Amino acid sequence: MGNGGAEPPAKFSFSNIAAILGFDCRTAMQLVHEGKAQQVLEYTDVVDAGVFA
Numbered sequence: 001m002g003n004g005g006a007e008p009p010a011k012f013s014f015s016n017i018a019a020i021l022g023f024d025c026r027t028a029m030q031l032v033h034e035g036k037a038q039q040v041l042e043y044t045d046v047v048d049a050g051v052f053a
């Protein structure tokens with residue numbers, strides 16, 4: 001984590017608060033709890049590659 005635990009890492013924050021439009025505005029964490037972790041990984045890979053998903 002590298003920040004002494006003061007703040008959660010950015011990806012953790014994203015997974016809990018950012019709604020993903022293509023997934024009915026559910027968060028990544030909600031999708032993981034629904035068993036859709038692979039879809040979340042694929043989505044983040046596409047966004048990381050610069051494609052607006």
